[in-house]
Amino acid sequence: MQKSTHKIRSIMAASSGNLVEWFDFYIYAFTATYFAHTFSTSDNPTIQQINAFGVFAAGFFMRPIGSWIFGSLADKMGRKKSMIISVVLMALGSFMIAALPSKNIVGNLAIILLLIARLIQGLSVGGEYGIAATYLSELAVEGKRGFYSSFQYVTLIGGQLLAVMSISIMFLFFSIDDMKEYAWRILFIIGGILALGSFFARRMINESATKLHQNEDRGTLKALCKSWKPFLIVLAITSGGSLTFYTITTYTKTFIENAGMDKILVNNLFLGALFILMIIQPIFGYLGDKIGHKNSLIIFCILALVGIYPIFALITKNAQNSSYLVFILVVLLFIILSFYTSVAGIFKAKLFPEHIRALGTGLGYAISNAVFGGSAPWIALQFKNAGMENGFFIYITIFIIIMLIATLCLPKKSELK
Incomplete structure (x- = not known):
């Protein structure tokens, strides 16, 4: 009973920091x-957004470096210390912005x-994903790893939900003009304070039981090279998964606003949809344990191929006259996405032995995110600016x-012990 309590406490502490x-x-x-x-010298709103999301994408290019640094640290010295340092960096980036x-x-x-400032945050998040995925997968028992690992995306999506909720709360006290003028800065101050708070939460984490000290080459790129085949698989799968994830959870909000729906209404719509996305992750993680994590990924690919473009087309058609239908369409996108997100961490962790697990999981994820994930809103806006918005969906289809x-x-065999 006590062991179970410690495990739950560790999962909650790690997840809260995430x-x-x-x-x-x-x-x-x-x-x-x-x-x-505030930061772009252009007077064109679309160009301003392209510049802002270009910086958003640039933050993702620090992820491979962050995953390399923090993944190596986690494999050499333990998961806990690496997670603590990463959250301190995030606080620094938020206060700077x-x-x-x-x-x-x-x-x-x-x-x-x-x-x-975004590069500092990118460095932090680059280290965060691989360590959290590794830590949660190592705490879980066989047959429940999808369920346990799904909590990484519960908290990841919870972070998005909290961000949208914070904006909704801000609109209770500030107008859109106030938000554009100065109020947006308050949110980054709050984020920095919360990050410092999570520093103390992570100090309470129990280290996962590993035998890292038995491998002298633990956490090195040389050791990772021996697992180059699973690493390439992680790169390929994460490229399509991350592109779809950021398209659906990040760009869709901008897409709906550009289609003519009121910004405050869009924000509230996403608030409800993200809550649904968050709470269904353990359900889909449990489903993944039952049907197989590989099968869950296959279902995601098929549904994404046949569903994403038609749903976005319907959103465009109804954005100005049916907010309820748009909400249902966004939820449908989130359901499709959940077949990937609920098992995304565990399928990566299962491919690597423990002495390079954090490095392999994090670096494979970070490289794909840097190139295809964070760039999704920027590339979508480039297609839109060129008058070829539908070309972006062809781009998504190729990677799916x-x-x-x-x-x-x-492979059928799992490295996870």
């Missing part, structure tokens, strides 16, 4: 439309300073097909 880090990270994505003009001067004060330097092929190559 939630705070992702809240800090997503506050940027969901407030970019309000502060884009809150205090940044605008273009009216420092000109083009404003966007450069914003970029630096690649993901499906890689999923079919997943």
Whole structure:
């Protein structure tokens, strides 16, 4: 009983820190439309958004470096210490963004300073994913690993939900003009404070039971090279999965706003939809344990191929006249996504031995996210700006097909012990 209590406490502490880090990270994505003009010298709203989301994408390019640094640290010295350091970096990045001067004060330097702060946050989140996925998978028992690991995305999505909820609360006290002028900074201050709070929560974590000290080459790229086949599989699957994840959970909000729906209404709509997405993760994780994690990924690929474009087309058609239907359509996108997110962490962790598990899981995820995940809103807006918005969905389809092929190559044998 006591052992079970410690395990639950460790999972909750690790997950709460994960939630705070992702809240800090997503506050940027969901407030970019309000502060884009603060840092971009262009008068074109679309160009302003492209610049802001370009910085959002740039933060993802620090993820491979963060996953390498923190993944190696986690495999060499333990998961706990690495998670503590990563959340401190996130707090630093959030406080920096809150205090940044605008273009009216420092000109083009404003966007450069914003970029630096985002790179720090990208470094932090780059380390976060692999360590959290590894830690949760190692605490779980056979037959329940999908269920346990799904809590990583419960808290990841919870971070998004908290970000959207915070914006909704802000609108109770501030107007849209206030948000554009200064109020958006308050959210980054709150994020920094919460990140510091999670520092203390993570100090209570129990280290997962591993035998890392038995491998002298633990946490090294040399050791990871011996597992190059599963690493390539992780890259391919995560490329399609991350592209779809950020398209559905991040760009869809901007897409609906650009289709003509009121921004406050869109924010409230996403608040409800993200709550549903969060609470169904353990359900789909449990389902993944029953039908097989590989089968769950295959179902996701098939549903994404046949469903994403028609759903987005229906959103465009109904954005200005039926908010209820748009809400249902967003939830449908989230249901499709859940076949991936609920098992995303565990399928990666299962492919690597424990002495390179955090490094392999995190680095494979981070590289794919850097190239295809964080760039999704920016690429979508580029297609829109060029008058070829539907071309973005062809882009998604190509990578889903690649993901499906890689999923079919997943081995039956698991490395996870």
